[in-house]
Amino acid sequence: MTPPTSEYSQPSYFQPATMPVWIRFSLRPSIVSIGLLGFAVFLWVTSLGSINVRQMDDTGLVSVLPPILLLAFLLQTAGFALAVSRRPPPIPLLFVHLVLLIVTTYGITSIVYDTPRFAIGWKLAGVMDYIMKTGTVDARIDAFFNWPGFFILMAFLTKTAGLDSPQILMMWAPVFFNLLYLGPLWMLFRSATADLRLAVLAIWFFYLANWIGQDYLAPQALNFFFFLVCLAILLTWLRGTAGQEKDVPPEVRNRHFQGTTRRDKLWSRLTNRLSSYEHPAAPSTPAQRVALLCIILLILMAMVSSHQLTPFFTLSAIIALVLFDRCTVRTLPLILGVMLVTWIFYMATPYVQGHIEQIISPVGAVTVNLDENLTQRFRGSPAHVFINYMRAAMSAGVWALALFGVMRRLRNGYRDSTHMLLALTPFPLLLLQAYGGELLLRSYLFAAPFMAFFGAGLFFPSPLAGRGWQSTVALWIVSFVMLVGFLFTRYGNDRMMYFTDQEVAAIEHLYEIAEPGSQLVAATGTLPWRYQGYRTYRYTMVPSLVRTGDLAALGGLMADRQYPVSYLILTRSQQASGELYIGWPPGTWKQFQQALHDSDEFTRIYANDDAEIYGLSADCHELAYGAYACSAHTLDGQ
Numbered sequence: 001m002t003p004p005t006s007e008y009s010q011p012s013y014f015q016p017a018t019m020p021v022w023i024r025f026s027l028r029p030s031i032v033s034i035g036l037l038g039f040a041v042f043l044w045v046t047s048l049g050s051i052n053v054r055q056m057d058d059t060g061l062v063s064v065l066p067p068i069l070l071l072a073f074l075l076q077t078a079g080f081a082l083a084v085s086r087r088p089p090p091i092p093l094l095f096v097h098l099v100l101l102i103v104t105t106y107g108i109t110s111i112v113y114d115t116p117r118f119a120i121g122w123k124l125a126g127v128m129d130y131i132m133k134t135g136t137v138d139a140r141i142d143a144f145f146n147w148p149g150f151f152i153l154m155a156f157l158t159k160t161a162g163l164d165s166p167q168i169l170m171m172w173a174p175v176f177f178n179l180l181y182l183g184p185l186w187m188l189f190r191s192a193t194a195d196l197r198l199a200v201l202a203i204w205f206f207y208l209a210n211w212i213g214q215d216y217l218a219p220q221a222l223n224f225f226f227f228l229v230c231l232a233i234l235l236t237w238l239r240g241t242a243g244q245e246k247d248v249p250p251e252v253r254n255r256h257f258q259g260t261t262r263r264d265k266l267w268s269r270l271t272n273r274l275s276s277y278e279h280p281a282a283p284s285t286p287a288q289r290v291a292l293l294c295i296i297l298l299i300l301m302a303m304v305s306s307h308q309l310t311p312f313f314t315l316s317a318i319i320a321l322v323l324f325d326r327c328t329v330r331t332l333p334l335i336l337g338v339m340l341v342t343w344i345f346y347m348a349t350p351y352v353q354g355h356i357e358q359i360i361s362p363v364g365a366v367t368v369n370l371d372e373n374l375t376q377r378f379r380g381s382p383a384h385v386f387i388n389y390m391r392a393a394m395s396a397g398v399w400a401l402a403l404f405g406v407m408r409r410l411r412n413g414y415r416d417s418t419h420m421l422l423a424l425t426p427f428p429l430l431l432l433q434a435y436g437g438e439l440l441l442r443s444y445l446f447a448a449p450f451m452a453f454f455g456a457g458l459f460f461p462s463p464l465a466g467r468g469w470q471s472t473v474a475l476w477i478v479s480f481v482m483l484v485g486f487l488f489t490r491y492g493n494d495r496m497m498y499f500t501d502q503e504v505a506a507i508e509h510l511y512e513i514a515e516p517g518s519q520l521v522a523a524t525g526t527l528p529w530r531y532q533g534y535r536t537y538r539y540t541m542v543p544s545l546v547r548t549g550d551l552a553a554l555g556g557l558m559a560d561r562q563y564p565v566s567y568l569i570l571t572r573s574q575q576a577s578g579e580l581y582i583g584w585p586p587g588t589w590k591q592f593q594q595a596l597h598d599s600d601e602f603t604r605i606y607a608n609d610d611a612e613i614y615g616l617s618a619d620c621h622e623l624a625y626g627a628y629a630c631s632a633h634t635l636d637g638q
Contacts, residue, residue, distance in 0.1 A: 030083060030086065030090045030093055032079075032082060033079040033080070033082045033083040033090075033093060033097075034079070034093065035079075036075045036076070036078050036079030036082070037075075037076060037079040037080075037096070037097060037100065039075055040072045040073070040074075040075035040076035040079065041072070041076075041100060041104070042072075043068050043069070043071055043072035043075070044069060044072040044073075044076075044104050046068070047065075047066050047068045047069040047072065048069075048108075048111055048112055050066045050068075051064055051065065051066065051069075051112045052064055053112055053113060053494075053498060054500070056494060056495045056498070057383065057495065058381050058382075058383030058384055058387075058495055058579075058580050059383050059386070059387060059488065059492060060387065060488070060491040060492040060493060060494040060495060061108075061109070061487065061491035061494045061498075062484075062487045062488050062491060062492075065487070070484070072104075073104070073480065073483050073484070074480055076097075076100070076101070076104065077476055077479040077480045077483060078476050078480075079097065080094070080097045080101075080204060080479065081472050081473075081475040081476035081479060082472060082476075083097060084097075084197055084200055084201055084204070084475070085197070085466060085467070085471065085472040085475065087197075087467065088196075089196045089197045089200065091196060091200070094200045095182075095200075097204070098182060098200070098203055098204060098207070099179065099182075101204065101207055101208075102175060102178045102179055102182075102207060103175060105207070105483065105486060105487075105490075106174040106175055106178050106207075106215070107172070107174065107175040109174075109491070109494070109498075110171050110172050110174065110175060113171075113498055114499070114500050114501040114504075115167070115171075115499045115500070115501065115503075115504050115528060116167060116170035116171050116173075116216070116217075116499075116528075117216065117494065117497045117498060117499075118213075118216050118497055119497075119525055119526045119527060119528065119529075119573075120216075120218070121170055121216045121217055121218065122170075122528040122529060122530060122531045123529075123530040123531070124144070124151070124217065124218055125165060125166050125167065125170060125217070125531040126530040126531045126532060126533070126534040127144045127145070127148075127151045127534060128151050128154050128155045128158060128166055129155075129165065129531060129532050129534065130534040130535065131148070131151055131152060131155040132155045132158065132159055137151075137152070138535075139347075139348070139349075139350040139351065140350050141534070141535060142351075143308065143351050146347070146348035146350060146351040147219065147305060147306055147307055147308055147348065148305070148306070149219075149302055149305035149306030149307075150218075150219040150222055150223075150306040150307070151219075151306075153222075153306075154166055154169070154217065157169075165531065165532075166217060167531075169217055170216065170217045173215065173216050173217040173221065174215045174216060177215040177221040177222070177224075177225065178207065178210075178215055180225050181206075181224070181225060181228060182203065183232075184225065184228035184229045184231075184232040185202075185203045185206060185228060185232075185449060186199060186203065187232035187233075187235075187236050188228065188231060188232045188235060188449060188453075189202045189203065189449075189453055190236075191232070191235035191236045191239070191281075192235075192416055192418065192419050192453065193414075193416075194463070195460055195462070195463045197460050197463075197466065198453075198456050198457060198460040201456035201459060201460060201475075202449070202452045202453040202455070202456040203452070204456075204479070205398075205401075205452035205455045205456050205482070206448055206449050206452035208479065208482040208483055208486050209394070209398045209448050209451070209452055209455075209482065209486075210445065210448055211391065211394060211485075211486050211489035211490040212441050212442075212444060212445045212448075212490075213490055214441075214442070214445055219306050219307040219310075220307060220309070220310065220442075222306070223303050223306060223307040223310035224310065224445065224446070226299045226302060226303045226310065226314075227303075227310055227313060227314050227317075227446065228449070229299060230296055230299050230300070230303075230314060230318075231317060231422065233292050233295065233296055234296070234318070234321060234326075234327050234329070235281075235321075235326070235418065236281065236282050237281060237282050237284045237288070237289065237292050238281070238289060238292060238293070238296075238327060238328050238329055239281045239321075239326055239327060239328070239418075240321070240322075240324075240325040240326045240327050240328055293329060296329075296332070297335070300314070300335070300336050300339060301339065304336075304339045304340055304343045305343060305347070309439075309442060311336065311339070311340050312340070312429055312432075313425070313426050313429065313442070313443075313446045314336065315333060315336050315337060315340065316425040316426065316428060316429065317421075317422055317425045317426075317446075318332050318333050318336060319333045319425075320421045320422065320424075320425045321418070321421070321422075324417070324418075324421060326418050326421070379581075379583060380580055380581045380582065380583045381579055381580050381583060383580075384492075384493070384580045384581060387488060387489065387492030387493065390485065390488045390489050390492065391489045391492070393485075394482075394485045394486075394488075394489045395444055397482075397485070398448070398451050398452070398455060398482075399451060401451075401454070401455035401458055401478070402423070402450075402451040402452075402453075402454035402455050403454075404458050405453075405454035405455050405456065405457035405458035405459075405461070406420070406454050406457065408457060408458055408461040409454070409457040409461050411461070412461040412462040412465070413462075414457075414461070414462070416453070416454070416457070419450045419453050419454070420450075420454075422447075422449075422450045423447050423450035423451055423454070424447070425446075425447075426442070426443040426444075426446040426447045427443050427447070429443060430443065459471055459474070459475050493580065493581075495576045495580055496526050496573050496576035496577035496580050496581065497526075497573075498573070499527070499528045499571075499573055500572065500610045502608045502609055502610040502611060503527065503528060503571045503572060503573060503610045503611050504528050505608065505611075506569065506571065506606060506608060506610070506611030506612075506613060507527065507528055507529050507531075507569070507611075509606050509613065510529075510567060510569055510606075510613055511532060511533060513567075513605075513606075514533075514537060514565070514567055515564055515565065516533075516536050516537070517536070517537070517538075517563060517564050518537050518538070518563055518564055518565050518566065518567065519537065519538040519540060519557075519558065519560065519563040519565075519566040519567070520537050520538065520539050520540070520566075520567055520569060521540045521541070521542060521554075521557065521558060521566060521567065521568045521569070522539075522540070522541045522542075522568070522569050522570070522571075522574060523541065523542060523543060523546040523570060523574040523575075523578060523592075524541055524543050524546075524574045524577045524578055524582065525541045525577075526573050526574055526576070526577035526581075527569065527571045527573050527574055528573075529569070538563060540557070542554060542557065543578060543582055545557075546578065546584070546588065546589070546592050547578075547582075547584055547588055549588075549591060549592055549595055551595055551596070551599055551601060551602070554568070555601045555602070555616060558615075558616050559616060565615065566615070566616065567605075567613055567614065567615055568596075568602070568613065568614040568615070569611065569612075569613050569614075570593065570611065570612045570613075570614070571610060571611045572610040572611070575589040593612075596612075596614060600617060601616060601617055602614045602615070602616060602617065603615050603616070603617045
C-alpha cells in the first residue's frame with residue numbers, strides 16, 4: 001500500500017522557506033481567535049466571584065456555575081476551533097489555548113474551593129506526613145508503604161520547600177500534572193502524523209475527555225506522566241521498522257514472522273495488515289539511543305516502585321509494540337517483567353502475604369470484575385445515578401468519535417495501527433483484576449490519549465481536509481458539548497468531594513485534643529482526615545449505624561477499653577456522601593443528629609456550622625464494651 005502523498009511529502013505549509021512552521025502563521029485570521037479567547041478569559045475571571053459552592057446539589061459544581069461562565073466556555077471553544085482550522089496552524093496561539101483550557105477547567109476548583117478535594121488525597125498526605133516525621137517507610141502499615149516511591153519524593157519536596165504539609169501542592173496538583181502531560185502528548189501525536197492540526201486537536205480532545213480525576217496529588221498522576229514519556233520516547237526515536245519500508249514487498253518486510261505452519265502464515269498476514277506507512281522515527285545516533293534507553297529504564301524503575309497498576313498498563317503497551325514490530329528494544333517487556341516480579345515478591349512481600357486471596361481471586365472472573373467496575377456504580381441518589389449515566393455517555397461518545405475517526409482516516413489511506421494497538425492494550429487487564437472497582441476507569445484513562453487522536457482524525461483525516469467552515473462549526477459544537485459534559489462528569493460528585501474550611505478546622509481541633517491511641521469514629525470516610533497521625537489513631541467509620549440510628553451499638557464501639565478515649569466526628573461532607581453515594585433516605589442525617597443531641601450517653605465537645613465532635617459522657621464511658629452490640633468497618637490497612 002502506498003502511503004498518501006499529501007502527508008508524507010509534507011506540503012509547502014509544513015515546510016516554509018524562511019522560518020519554522022511553529023512561529024509562522026497568518027496574523028489576520030488569528031485576530032478573531034485571540035479576541036474570542038481574551039474575552040472568554042475575562043468573563044471566566046469575573047464570574048468566579050459569583051460561584052457559591054455551598055449551594056451545590058447532587059449534580060456537583062455545574063449546579064452553581066453562573067450562565068456567564070458557560071458563555072465564556074462557548075467563546076473559548078469557538079476561538080480554538082477557528083484557530084486550529086487555519087492553514088498553516090498558529091501553533092503558539094494553539095498552545096496558549098491548551099494552557100488556558102487546563103487552567104479554566106482543571107484549575108477552577110483550585111480557585112473557588114477552600115481546601116483540596118478528595119478524602120483519599122488527604123489520606124495520601126498522611127502517608128507523606130508519616131515519612132517526613134519518621135524518616136522511614138513501614139511496609140507493614142498498608143499498600144501505600146509497599147510502593148513508596150511517590151510518597152518519598154513528595155515528602156522530600158515538601159520538606160525542601162519549607163512547608164509543614166503538602167496541602168498547597170494538593171490544591172494545584174491537577175493544573176500542574178495536566179501541564180506536565182502537554183509535552184509527551186505532543187511527542188506521541190507527532191510520532192503518528194505530520195499534520196500539526198491533528199496533533200493539537202488530539203491534545204485538546206484528551207483534556208476534554210479526561211474526566212476520570214486521577215490527576216490529584218497521588219501516585220497515579222505522576223505515573224501516568226511516566227507512561228506517556230516512555231511511549232513518546234519509544235515511538236519517536238526507538239520505533240520499529242513496520243510500515244516504513246515503502247518499496248519492500250510484504251513477504252520481505254515480515255520475514256521474521258514467516259514460517260511453514262498455518263499458524264505462522266496467519267500471523268504473518270495479520271502483522272502485514274497492521275503494518276502501515278506511518279510517520280518515520282526521528283533520526284538518532286547509537287549513543288543517543290543508548291541514552292534514551294537508559295532514561296526509559298530509569299522511568300520504569302521509578303514506576304515499579306511507586307504504583308501498583310501503571311507498570312502493568314505499560315507492560316501491556318510495550319508487549320504490543322514489540323510483538324507488532326513497533327519497538328526496536330525487543331527485550332524491554334522482559335526487563336519490565338523482571339522488575340515487576342522482583343518488586344512484588346521482594347519489596348512488597350508484606351502486602352502480598354496479607355492479601356494473596358484478594359490478588360488471586362479476581363483473575364479470570366470477568367463477570368465479577370465488570371460488575372464491580374460498572375454496574376455497582378449505578379447506585380445512590382437519583383442525581384448521582386444521573387451523573388454516572390452521564391459518565392457512561394461521555395465515555396461512549398469519546399469512543400464513538402474515535403471509531404468514526406478511524407473509519408475516516410482509513411478512507412484517506414491512514415491505518416494508524418500503532419495508535420490503534422495502544423488504544424486497545426489497557427482493556428485486557430480487566431480479565432485480571434477489579435482494582436477496587438476502578439480498573440475500568442483506569443483503562444479508560446490509559447486509552448484516552450489514543451482515543452482522542454482518532455477523535456481528532458474525524459475532523460482532520462488528512463492534511464488537505466477540514467478546510468471548510470462546516471468543519472470548523474462542527475468542531476466548535478463538539479468541543480463545547482464535550483466541555484459541558486466534562487464539567488458534569490468530572491465534578492458531578494463534588495458535593496461530597498468538596499470540604500470547607502470549617503470541616504478542616506474541626507479535624508484540626510480533633511487532632512489537638514485526641515491523645516495518641518485514641519479511636520476516631522466517623523459516619524463515612526468522606527472527610528479531610530488522616531493527613532496526620534496516620535498510625536497514631538484508630539480510624540473507624542460506621543455508615544450502617546447512622547442509617548439505623550443505633551446509638552447503643554455506637555456507644556459500645558466508643559466505650560472499647562483498648563482505646564484511651566473515642567471521639568465521633570460528623571461533617572457536612574459525610575452527610576453528602578451518605579445521601580449521594582450510599583443512598584441514605586432523606587432525613588436520615590438530621591434524625592441521627594437529633595438523637596445524639598437528645599441522648600445522655602454522648603456529649604458534644606465541639607461544633608461549628610459544618611462539623612460536630614462528640615465524646616461519650618463520663619458515666620457511659622465506664623460501661624464495659626460488652627454491654628453493647630457493636631458493628632463497624634475500620635479503615636486500618638486500606
